[in-house]
Amino acid sequence: MGFSRACKIGLGEKLLYWWASNGRHDLPWKSDSILFASALTNIPSGSFHPYPIWIAEVMLQQTQVGVMLPYWHKWMTKFPNVNLLERASLEEVLLVWQGLGYYARARNLHKASKQIIKHSWPLTLEGWMAIPGIGRTTAGGILSSAFDFPYPILDGNVRRVLSRLQACPDPPQKILPILWKWSETLLDRERPRDFNQALMDLGALICTPRNPKCSLCPWKKNCRAYSLDKSGSFPVKMTSKSLSTAVVGVGIVLNDSGEVLIDQRLNDGLLGGLWEFPGGKQEPEELITKTIVREMQEELSITVEVGEELISFDHTYSHKKIHFEVYLCTLIKGIPKPLASQKVKWVRPESLHEYPFPAANVHIINALKKRLLEDKSQKAS
Numbered sequence: 001m002g003f004s005r006a007c008k009i010g011l012g013e014k015l016l017y018w019w020a021s022n023g024r025h026d027l028p029w030k031s032d033s034i035l036f037a038s039a040l041t042n043i044p045s046g047s048f049h050p051y052p053i054w055i056a057e058v059m060l061q062q063t064q065v066g067v068m069l070p071y072w073h074k075w076m077t078k079f080p081n082v083n084l085l086e087r088a089s090l091e092e093v094l095l096v097w098q099g100l101g102y103y104a105r106a107r108n109l110h111k112a113s114k115q116i117i118k119h120s121w122p123l124t125l126e127g128w129m130a131i132p133g134i135g136r137t138t139a140g141g142i143l144s145s146a147f148d149f150p151y152p153i154l155d156g157n158v159r160r161v162l163s164r165l166q167a168c169p170d171p172p173q174k175i176l177p178i179l180w181k182w183s184e185t186l187l188d189r190e191r192p193r194d195f196n197q198a199l200m201d202l203g204a205l206i207c208t209p210r211n212p213k214c215s216l217c218p219w220k221k222n223c224r225a226y227s228l229d230k231s232g233s234f235p236v237k238m239t240s241k242s243l244s245t246a247v248v249g250v251g252i253v254l255n256d257s258g259e260v261l262i263d264q265r266l267n268d269g270l271l272g273g274l275w276e277f278p279g280g281k282q283e284p285e286e287l288i289t290k291t292i293v294r295e296m297q298e299e300l301s302i303t304v305e306v307g308e309e310l311i312s313f314d315h316t317y318s319h320k321k322i323h324f325e326v327y328l329c330t331l332i333k334g335i336p337k338p339l340a341s342q343k344v345k346w347v348r349p350e351s352l353h354e355y356p357f358p359a360a361n362v363h364i365i366n367a368l369k370k371r372l373l374e375d376k377s378q379k380a381s
Contacts, residue, residue: 003185011222012188012195018218019198022205024065029056029072030145030197043123043147050121050146051082057141058109058133060155062102065204071100086113090273091264094356101359102318103271108133125151136180141196150192152183157203163235164207167224171238245321249291250279251329252310252368253302259346260368261331262355263300266342270317273342275355277326277364288325300344302334311367315360326364328371 003011029052055075059068078096079085085093090110097106112131122128128139137158140151159172162182172179188195206213212231220226225234253261262275280295282288289306296304307328315322336344347355349372352365 003182007222008186011186011219014218015198015202016188016191016194019194019201023198023201024205027056027065027197028069029053047147048145050142052076053142053145055109057138057145058105059100061105061133061138063100068100071097082113082116085110086117090267091356094273095354098274098356099359103274103358105133107267107272123147123149144192144196148191148193150187150189152180152187153196153200154180154183155200155203157200157207158183160209160235161199161203161207161219164212164225164231165219165223167228167230167234169236171236173238243316243319243321245323247282247288247291247323247325248279249282249288249295250277250324250326250364251292251296251304251306252277252326252364253296253304253329253331255331255346257346258348258372260349260352261300261336262345262347262352263336263338263341264343264345266340271358273356274358275345276358276361278344279326282325289327292327292329296329299340300334300336301339302336303332304329305332310371311363313360313363315363322360324360324364326367 030048052072056068056072059072059075063071075096079088079093088110090107093106093110094103097103100106112133115131116122122131123143125136125139125143128134128142129136131139134142137154140153141155143149143151144153154176159179162168162179163172166182168175168178183199186195186199202217202219206217210232214220214223214226214231217223217226223231225231255261261278263278264275265271265273267273278296278300279292280299282291283294286294292306293304296302307330310326310328312323312325315324338344349365349369357365
């Protein structure tokens with residue numbers, strides 16, 4: 001499978017013609033208001049500033065445009081340039097990112113800002129791939145979008161389009177070198193910025209994961225999946241593994257002043273740098289109340305008495321499912337110490353919004369505030 005020169009030219013012309021009238025031309029990170037004015041050499045005229053494009057491309061690594069757009073605007077309001085991002089604390093960065101998920105992306109942006117301030121903006125694929133959190137497709141997306149440099153991309157949209165175009169019998173994950181070759185072959189080297197955006201728009205707007213709008217596709221006459229009337233059968237899916245489920249016990253410890261105890265996760269690892277309510281994974285044959293008592297002792301060096309259940313719920317991550325059992329607790333003995341975390345802190349419940357928490361903790365915070373409000377109403381009556 002491959003593309004002849006005539007086929008490549010024809011596909012490119014059809015795609016760009018379609019994109020001129022149907023593409024997404026209002027993406028704010030590619031606005032004329034952010035044209036790049038810099039002393040850097042080898043910058044083509046009409047280049048866009050790489051900073052907002054970099055932020056957008058990283059946010060889009062795991063998130064669709066419609067979901068990430070409000071977060072991008074919020075980010076650009078708080079950190080409108082790389083200098084302000086570099087000066088911010090990691091906690092400030094995570095708080096702005098809160099709710100977008102995959103928090104390693106935010107930590108990498110903060111870390112990378114220091115590298116960019118020190119060495120300036122990269123102008124090569126290798127230079128961008130040396131930036132934390134940047135792979136080949138993100139690097140190619142930044143270079144083509146910002147500077148109109150001829151680098152191919154291979155995000156999820158592009159993988160799907162190319163897999164259907166050639167009716168690939170293998171899952172995209174197994175033939176990445178082939179897909180990269182096709183993306184590079186098809187790339188319009190005179191208009192790489194427009195071509196890459198058009199290819200992504202085709203996947204996002206027409207060649208969608210479910211119910212693709214094949215009748216509107218500029219490539220339908222060239223698409224093997226369409227000719228087989230099997231567009232919905234491609235890309236071929238990898239055999240999915242069932243997600244494991246863990247049970248986690250969480251303790252809501254309130255002191256005599258009405259403050260609640262939270263701790264900050266270590267920066268390395270999943271959800272690094274975020275705050276959470278203390279607790280941990282239930283051991284086999286262990287009562288969940290015993291789990292909470294044990295975790296409080298092991299992680300914070302405190303003894304607690306477990307009281308009423310506050311809330312229980314399920315939360316699914318990309319790699320596992322968690323069942324949370326959350327209980328109100330009373331501090332019996334000890335001063336909290338961060339034995340397995342960065343910091344511990346007593347916080348007024350109404351101030352919890354000032355700290356970045358994982359998405360699952362929103363359920364806990366809302367349940368706690370509701371419970372405290374009910375308690376207050378009962379005392380007043």
